[in-house]
Amino acid sequence: MPMQPFENFRGIVLPLDRANVDTDAIIPKQFLKSIQRTGFGPNLFDEWRYLDRGEPGQSCVGRPLNPDFVLNDPKYAGADILLARHNFGCGSSREHAPWALADHGFRVLIAPSFADIFHQNAIKNGLLPVVLDEAVVDRLFELATAGDAPLTIDVDLHNLTLDAAGFGVIEIAIDPFHHHCLIHGLDDIGLTLTHADEIAAYEARRRTETPWLFAAAN
Amino acid sequence: MASPRTLYDKIWDAHVVRIDEHGTSLLYIDRQLVHEVTSPQAFEGLRLAGRTPRRPEANLAVPDHNVPTTDRHLGITDPVSRLQVETLGANCRELGIRIFDMADKRQGIVHVIGPEEGFTLPGITMVCGDSHTSTHGAFGALAFGVGTSEVEHVLATQCLMQKKSKAMLVSVDGELGRGVTAKDIVLAVIGEIGTAGGTGHVIEYAGDAIRALSMEGRMTVCNMAIEAGARAGIIGIDQKTIDYVRGRPMAPQGALFEQAADYWLSLNSDPGAAYDRVVHLDAASIRPQVTWGTSPEMVLPVDGAVPDPDEIPDPVKAGSYRHALAYMGLAPGTAIGEIPLDKVFIGSCTNGRIEDLRAAAEVAKGGKVAPSIKLAMVVPGSGLVKEQAEAEGLDRVFLDAGFEWREPGCSMCLAMNADKLEPGERCASTSNRNFEGRQGQGGRTHLVSPAMAAAAAIHGRFVDVREI
Ligand code: SF4
Secondary structure: OOOOOOEEEEEEEOOOOOOEEEEEHOOHHHHHOOOOOOOOHHHHOOHHHHHHOOOOOOOOOOOOOOOOOOOOOOOHHHOOOEOOOOOEEEEOOOHHHHHEEEEEEEOOOOOOOOOHHHHHHHOOOEEEEOOOHHHHHHHHHHHHHHOOOOOEEEOOOOOOEEEOOOOOOEEEEHHHHHHHHHHOOHHHHHHOOOOOOHHHHHHHHHHOOOOOHHHOOO | OOOOOOOOHHHHHHHHEOOOOOEEEEEEEEEEEEEEOHHHHHHHHHHOOOOOOOOOEEEOOOOOOOOOOOOHHOOOHHHHHHHHHHHHHHHHHHHOOOOOOOOOOOOHHHHHHHHHHHEEEOOEEEEEHHHHHHHHHHOOOOOEEHHHHHHHHHHHEEEEEEEEEEEEEEEEEOOOOOOHHEEEEEEEEHHOOOOOOOOOOOEEEOOOOOOOOOOOHHHHHHHHHHHHHOOEEEOOOOOOOHHHOOOOOOOOOOOHHHHHHHHHOOOOOOOOOOOOOOEEEEHHHHEEEEEOOOEEEEEEEEOOHHHHHHHHHOOHHHHHHHHHHHOOOOOOOOOOOOOOEEEEEEOOOHOOHHHHHHHHHHHHHOOOOOOOEEEEOOOOEEEEHHHHHHHHHHHHHHHHHHHEEEEOHHHHHHHOOOHHHHHOOOEEEOOOOOOOOOOOOOOEEOOOOOOHHEEEEEEEEOOOHHOO
């Protein structure tokens, strides 16, 4: 699916102070029964966010909220940048996790490290995962949780910088191909198909070298 | 002379179609496994773009996550689950993709049936919209989990855009003690390097203890490479690999097989090949493992005691330990052997193969499930595993001991069907994840080997299988 190009913006930071946040926590398994790609936002972090058990197809309006969960703190209303600890997105390969994060309105994720498959899935859905040093993340947590006003960050993907209020400019590193895809909102299947001749040539060569991979399956 | 290469290097190099100006490779994917949960949006995306699968025959589909493990003839009662399974069937029929549906005796967990059918082959690249695709690395294949967008990408193009990972060697040297299994090896590895220890890497497992494992054991070890954060796990190809694949229905036959086998054996890592990181473990020092927390790295030997967060200097780690202990309902210092259990689950793509059921049955034989255990269930990894187990009389052993003997599927590994823990219930499980809510909201999971799970069912608590 082609995605929207990533635009620069100023966002509010939600500090989720946990390490190893797994994809089961991001979107519990009962919501994976959907055959749609959208509508996962209200069930993002469902087990932490609500006090009752959520079921697919059920409206989340009026469900009892867990007042201790940071996503429900009015201070962070409208947050679109998620700040977390190391190994964010570990666990299953479910793309429902970035779908839920994006559907809820997150656009940037910041952590000292991300699980590999999640990282890949996030980019595919126009989310920007930013890896920062543990010490910088620590400082951002301090700034985000102190005081009554939330921390805001100016995200400039074109120049690869974050400008965090009270901290200053942080340069970010991103794989050049991922950068290209996010900025242009590429349809990467379409891009690959422009190389169909090379794929066919590869297959022709492999047919001779490893014929068993092309023999008719029994 | 060409510089020495790893098995991973060789498979990678053989599958690069092209490299773009950013250094990203277009990697050819030989095989894709498909299941009902991560495929509907991929098929829908394909349809919306007016595309069709490039090589339908390179895919094999099976429903496994949502299927019931009892009264299968009644079908799926949950309408949402049913729709998802039916959608998989409809998509596969429309697009000419081979599927083992629920009534097929070859139906089972996607990572059990791939090897069983000979769809998984050495030296191939294989993906599935499922993180435990790493299982197939046991065959010396480069196998990794992908998201739904990538499932669609592979359907449409038979390729993926990938950056090569780093290489890590995990060498398990020497011999395992009696009663210590592949599951204990991999839990000990995760305990050693942590759940992010393998991030950005492909782990090659080597060493005497890995060579000595059966193919089933090697699959268990590769299966949980993802729990160590790795992109994939991989093990060198030897005669055991070849013998396992020979004669499987979808494997090459006759002269083609011999040609393939020669090629496969030539793929192993060269002596002196470089790894970005090397970890050594002494097999003899590994004891049966039990996880105590909500991440697979929170693991201890069976004779250990739950840690005290107050003694952990790193505040982030201490915080996550506190959180885990609260969720698990455990006090610091509790001995593993004192933890009382409510349920026992034997199954999953980690430990649902025939050898796992044999190991569990050996322990269960002649015993009785403890009265304090509300449910002890055995869920074979596939219909063929079930059939084999029944031919060996293992079902009788389990049933006589008071276990339930179920139909194949993912079952309580992730509790998407009716098999789940109730809030607060504590389970000894042979699966791979002890995350919060994984086996049911509020459920508490302790990961162990099949023998340890069976022993826990009989005794109502964790016991050291080496002592029974
Ligand atoms: S058995 Fe568990 S880990 Fe394996 S594929 Fe099924 S749900 Fe995933």
